[in-house]
Amino acid sequence: MLQVGLVGYGFMGKMHAQCYQATGQAQVAALVDVEPDRRADARSKFGCEVFESIEEMLASMQVDLIDICTPTYLHETHVISASKAGVPIMCEKPLSLTLDSCDRMIEVVREADVPMMVGQVLRFCNEYVMAKELVDSDRYGKVLWASCSRTSPPADWSWQGWLKDPEKSGGAILDLHIHDVDFLAWLLGTPVDVRARGVRSTMGAVDSVFTTSIHEGNVVSYAQGTLMLSRTSPFNMAFTINLERATIQMDI
Ligand SMILES: NC(=O)c1ccc[n+]([C@@H]2O[C@H](COP(=O)([O-])OP(=O)(O)OC[C@H]3O[C@@H](n4cnc5c(N)ncnc54)[C@H](O)[C@@H]3O)[C@@H](O)[C@H]2O)c1
Numbered sequence: 001m002l003q004v005g006l007v008g009y010g011f012m013g014k015m016h017a018q019c020y021q022a023t024g025q026a027q028v029a030a031l032v033d034v035e036p037d038r039r040a041d042a043r044s045k046f047g048c049e050v051f052e053s054i055e056e057m058l059a060s061m062q063v064d065l066i067d068i069c070t071p072t073y074l075h076e077t078h079v080i081s082a083s084k085a086g087v088p089i090m091c092e093k094p095l096s097l098t099l100d101s102c103d104r105m106i107e108v109v110r111e112a113d114v115p116m117m118v119g120q121v122l123r124f125c126n127e128y129v130m131a132k133e134l135v136d137s138d139r140y141g142k143v144l145w146a147s148c149s150r151t152s153p154p155a156d157w158s159w160q161g162w163l164k165d166p167e168k169s170g171g172a173i174l175d176l177h178i179h180d181v182d183f184l185a186w187l188l189g190t191p192v193d194v195r196a197r198g199v200r201s202t203m204g205a206v207d208s209v210f211t212t213s214i215h216e217g218n219v220v221s222y223a224q225g226t227l228m229l230s231r232t233s234p235f236n237m238a239f240t241i242n243l244e245r246a247t248i249q250m251d252i
Pocket residue numbers: 007008009010011012013032033034035038052053054069070071072074092093094119120121157158159160162175
C-alpha cells in the first residue's frame with residue numbers, strides 16, 4: 001500500500017484523498033493543513049496522522065509520495081521541501097505562477113533526483129484519452145481544426161479567497177485555461193503561433209481568455225476559458241476535433 005503525505009486538504013486535496021482510497025492501493029498516511037478543522041476532518045475520515053506544516057510531517061514520519069494540493073502560490077516552497085527530503089512528488093497544476101519559479105522547482109527536483117508529476121489531469125481523463133488515441137491512430141485522417149471550452153462561474157470556494165487574487169492564482173489563464181492549452185499541445189504538438197485575447201473581471205484579473213493557435217501542418221486550434229459565468233450557470237467543458245473523415249465531440 002502506497003503511503004501518501006497529502007499537503008492541503010481543500011477542494012482538490014479532499015478529491016485526491018477519496019481517489020487514493022478508491023484505488024485500494026494507496027492511502028493517506030499523513031495530512032498537512034494549516035486549518036485545525038480540516039486536519040480533524042481528515043483524521044476522522046482516513047485515520048491518518050495530521051500536521052500543521054510539511055516540515056513537521058517530514059521530521060516525524062516517512063511517506064512514499066508527497067502530494068501537493070496547496071494554493072498555487074505555495075507550490076514552489078512545498079515542492080522544494082519535498083524534494084530536499086528525497087520523496088517523489090505529485091504537484092497540482094499549474095506547477096507555479098512564473099517560468100522562473102517553474103525553472104527553480106525543476107532544478108531542485110532534478111538535483112534531488114526525485115520523480116515529479118504535475119496534475120495536468122486531462123491527459124488521464126477517458127474522453128480526452130480516447131480522442132487522443134483516435135487522432136493518433138490516423139483512422140479518420142488528419143486533424144483539420146480543434147476547439148476546447150471550459151466555462152465556470154467565479155471560484156468562490158477557495159481558502160482565504162486565494163483563487164480570486166491573480167497574484168496568487170494566475171486567474172483564468174493559469175488556473176483554468178491551462179488544461180485546454182495543455183490538451184491541445186498534447187494532441188497537436190506545441191503551437192508555432194499563438195494569439196490570445198482576454199477580458200478582465202471586476203476583480204481586475206483576466207478571467208476570460210480566448211486563444212487561437214497554429215500547430216505544425218497548419219492545424220488551427222481554438223480554446224476559450226472563463227471564470228465569469230453568472231453564479232447560477234453550471235461548470236461546463238467541451239471539445240470538438242474535426243478530422244478529414246470524422247468529428248469527435250464531447251460536451252459535459
Ligand atoms: N487538476 C485540477 O483539475 C484542479 C482542480 C482544482 C484545483 N486544482 C489545483 O489544486 C490546488 C489547490 O486548489 P483547491 O481548489 O483545492 O484550493 P482550496 O482553497 O480549496 O484548498 C487549499 C487548502 O490548502 C490549505 N493550506 C493553505 N496553506 C497551507 C500550507 N502552508 N500548508 C498546508 N496546507 C495549506 C488550506 O487550508 C486549504 O485547505 C491549486 O493549485 C489548484 O489550481 C487543480
